Amino acid sequence: MSWLFDTVKLNVVDEEMLQKAVEEQGPQEQAGRIAKEEGIHYNEVCQLSLDYRNIRKIDHLWQFTALTKLQLECNKISKIEGLETLINLTILNLSFNNIEVIEGLDTLVNLEDLSLFNNRISVIHNMDTLLNLKLLSLGNNCLAQLENVIYLRKFKNLCSLDLAGNLICEAENYKIFVTAYLSDLVYLDYRLLDKQTREHAYGKYQNSIEEMKHNETQEQKALEAKQGLEEELQLHRDAFVEFLNGPYLFDSMYADDPEASKLAYLPGVDVLLETYKSQLVVLCEQVFEIGLAQQGRRESEVKSFFGCSKEAVSDNQQRAAQVAADFEMTRRQWMGEMQQATDMHLLEAQVMHCSEAISLLCDSLMTLELQLVDQLEDIIKDFERNITDMVAGFVEIVQGIFAQCRDLENHHHEKLLEIAVATLERVAKNELEEDMPYDVRMLFVDKDTVINAVSASHDTHLLKIDNREDELVTRINNWMGSLMKSIQDEEVKRNRKRISEIHNYVDYVRNQLDEMQQQHEHP
Structure with missing residues (x-):
């Protein structure tokens, strides 16, 4: 079957593909005809599905500034890129691709639902700006370090996490560890975390968690102080008088x-x-x-x-x-x-x-x-x-x-x-x-x-x-x-x-x- 796979043409997201996708997913019949006559405005499209198109590279999406949902699952994408202008995205699906590194998401600060299921990701990182994240799917990847899950503590709104199918799930204390360190989770691998599991998890890792909370509090205070200074300096810059309030x-x-x-x-x-x-x-x-x-x-x-x-x-x-x-x-x-x-x-x-x-x-x-x-x-x-x-x-x-x-x-x-x-x-x-x-x-x-x-x-x-x-x-x-x-x-x-x-x-x-x-x- 490998010879058959090799003959499949790999695509890049281009203008022709986008126009066809928007027309297919837009209004049909009379409303569709009017839309075509008036011209398709990409900056007004809110949802776009580009799944099952053998895409290997994401491109030409910069005009879709109003997009809130983007589906790119079941392609051949190896790198997350070309999403910088999609600042209104709340749902992004990149499942069933060939992605090895989480990257290119810094500007997507409104993202709430991110699916990277069935890729080749080995490290959870580069997501610091996604503080509105509620649902994250990283199942069927290459995550091997259980401690890497601690990175997700910063996402206070995260209520559902899927890690099933990774090597970390084979650890004896997998469920207890994740529950202990991500105490705000409601669902793990699509299963509800019950009260008994939470109490067991907290009891086992109490000392480590308390120390971590203390360190996080200190870091948060330092960060807030730094942000306060930056905001104050920006105010001074906006007034064009920065660094004139002293020697x-x-x-x-x-x-x-x-x-x-x-x-x-x-x-x-x-x-x-x-x-x-x-x-x-x-x-x-x-x-x-x-x-x-x-x-x-x-x-x-x-x-x-x-x-x-x-x-x-x-x-x-x-x-x-x-x-x-x-x-x-x-x-x-x-x-x-x-x-x-x-x-x-x-x-x-x-x-x-x-x-x-x-x-x-x-x-x-x-x-x-x-x-x-x-x-x-x-x-x-x-x-x-x-x-x-x-x-x-x-x-x-x-x-x-x-x-x-x-x-x-x-x-x-x-x-x-x-x-x-x-x-x-x-x-x-x-x-x-x-x-x-x-x-x-x-x-x-x-x-x-x-x-x-x-x-x-x-x-x-x-x-x-x-x-x-x-x-x-x-x-x-x-x-x-x-x-x-x-x-x-x-x-x-x-x-x-x-x-x-x-x-x-x-x-x-x-x-x-x-x-x-x-x-x-x-x-």
């Missing part, structure tokens, strides 16, 4: 300044630096606090805009739906009358009247869409004006504070230069009592050398201040530009889709009218 700018100025450590040895510079640092931190924190406040205002404005836009679209859709419903009720009545008509002159009059009504319907729906376009255009213009004023006001304040930072750096530079020149004179007169490292003393071989060192330090600091200001201003302007472009693009997309919907519906009712007329002319 970060000051520290970066001196971290990249090779002369700073040498000049710090000069008499009185330590006090000067402390004063400079505290004053610069105050200015940075002003930018930080203003940035967070402005971010809150921008968020409110954005939320208000999308709320108004959604309300306008919803209201317009309701009015259009009512117009279409009224027309549809009348149209069905006319169609019924025309089916019964025997007088051709009367039928022609009815067809003419219905045709005029269809034209009026089209005009009404197009007028409503035009009204919505004008309304949304006004809303978008108001929003753009408001958000532009907000950003411009924030930038103006920020630039004023960064100007103060430069003034502070200039003042510090002047003071440092005075100390450096005075130190040079004392070195020349051999009046300096403090011991200096060799590289510091080399600064004072002549006046040009020491002045150049102080100026180089000054230039480094000013560049850091300028770069941080430019970064903030550039990023917030880019954010505003991207936001407005995405809003405009989405509105164009919505408008085109709506016009297409109107034309498709009008064409559909006209075709039905034409078919009715042809049936009477050629009975």
